[in-house]
Amino acid sequence: MKFILSLMVCFTLMACQSTVVDAKNTANAAESVGFSSQRLDRIAPAMQRYIDQGKLAGTLTLVARNGKIVYLNAQGMQDKEAGIAMTEDTIFRIYSMTKPVTAVAAMTLWEQGKFHMFDPIAKYLPELANMKVYVSGSGDDMIVEDAKSPIRIIDLFMHTSGFSYGFSNSEVDKLYQKMLSKPDELNRDNILTKFAELPLTHQPGTAWNYGVSTDIIGFLVEKLSGKKLGEYMQETIFSPLGMKDTGFYVPADKVDRLTQIYTADKTGQTIVMEKEPVGDFMSDPKIHNAGGGLVSTMQDYFTFAQMMLNGGEINGVRILGRKTVEYMSSNHLPKNLIPYSKTSQGEGYGLAMSVTVDPEMTGFMTSKGDFGWGGAASTYFRVDPEEQILMISMAQFVPIGFHRYHDDFRNLVYQALID
Known part of the structure; x- marks a missing residue:
């Protein structure tokens, strides 16, 4: 049962004003919103080191500010064994990055009382x-x-x-x-x-x-909506936002875009993961795993995250009200429960996402109110409302944190700010 297994554990991208950002012009876009394109170029060699050392098969990284994509880079392989390169439309198992999507689905019902x-x-x-x-x-x-x-x-x-x-x-x-x-x-x-x-x-x-x-x-969403979770998400989030490649399984005509998933053997060497969490994603599961069952692409998750950064709206489509997003992305933990874990200093917790409450304690360059989460297979996103920055990194290695490439990515994004 795919749900049970899970518990054990572009193409062109569009900015929020519907302006198309060509990867060739990201340098100009970077300078226009206060980033140094030269300093952003430090991201690629840092990611490449993980690939060259055999730790990660490939990475896909994105940085945006004020709704403009200023950095987008696919590196390495989607599937090393098959010789398939990582591309901007590769499909990833996003695992626990499903949680913020589920939270948004639930909050559309909360808004309705x-x-x-x-x-x-x-x-x-x-x-x-x-x-x-x-x-x-x-x-x-x-x-x-x-x-x-x-x-x-x-x-x-x-x-x-x-x-x-x-x-x-x-x-x-x-x-x-x-x-x-x-x-x-x-x-x-x-x-x-x-x-x-x-x-x-x-x-x-x-x-x-x-x-x-x-x-x-x-x-709860299914009980209140009377619909299967994926059906409700499709109607209220995915279709309105044009998230064409996000769902609880990969259709047969898109399987060639699903990346291989990797893990480490007993010696720490990277190997193909044979029994991946949540099954093979090749058919619609009986239970839609709200905590970790979605697959998605960089295009789609960028659209979702930018909607959150915009206060619930993107490209003229509103999913949530501004105050709803503020409520979701605010810390709700009492002081005695902060940080929520020993490895997350300076972090509180909102609704299905961590929230930075004490930037000085995090060990990273960040801002108060920064929020986001990651997935078991090393997918990661952060939203910084203060700086209007959005960053997403995608890889497919279980578990997240074994190779902390996303920590490097996070600091490399902030060191490129020049305004």
Whole structure:
């Protein structure tokens, strides 16, 4: 079951004013919006080092400011073994970069008054009522207690719900792993009940823990819209924005554009990943994985991210209101939960995205209010409203962070600012 497997874990681009940016003219575009084209050219050799060292097969990087693309470069290979070069219209598994898209889909319903942030999720998905919380012990000796408060919808957006992913060796995650090891016993009718049978990692709202929270937001969208998640996304986001290559699977006539996916063997050498998360993306899954099931292209994700930077609108098409985007991209974590993880100093969390609250602590050049997220296969995006900068980097190596090329990319973007 593709959903279960996932839990274990251009052509021409258009600017927001519908102006076409030719890659040959990005140098002029860069200077016109306060970037040094010469300094932006430092990105290519930095990415090439990862390729030449055999760490990454290829990269696709984009930088935009004020709606103008100032840097766009495809390097290396889409598929080394097949000899297919990386191109601007390569299709990527974006995994957890699906989460912001799911959040936008949900927020279109929030704007219509279909739910409130502090509503208990059990109001809409009753399977998730009466949750238990882990206290101590393991196996038959595990001690749990009643949840002291219900899981609120905003807890799902912020990953403060207590749900997990099964990624660690914690006692709760061992239960996730055991459940997920029997995919034939899980289906759309019982998956929420199965989640509810597992204890939460902490009392709702008291800690940050990455897990299936956004997947559950996807079930909420389906319940409130009466449509399958991908169908609702297509009608409310993809079709209006012209995102032609984004969805929960790759049609047969586009499979040749889907990049190969890689990982590391026990010695750290890059190899083809044989059992990729979320299956092979070759057919429409029964469950649309709201937390990590989308594929997309640079064209499409640029359009989506620029819409967010523009305050919910691009090319005359409005998806969300300006204040809605501001709410999504604002930190909602209390001070005692910042940073949300030890490896994310200076970062708070908004709705399905991290948000920079203390730039001096991040270790990167950035701005307060910068927001974004990444995907398991080393896809990454950040939006900086203060500087009106958008950056996206695409690769296909699991896990993200094994080769921290996106850290280099982030600093290389900011060092090129000259205004």
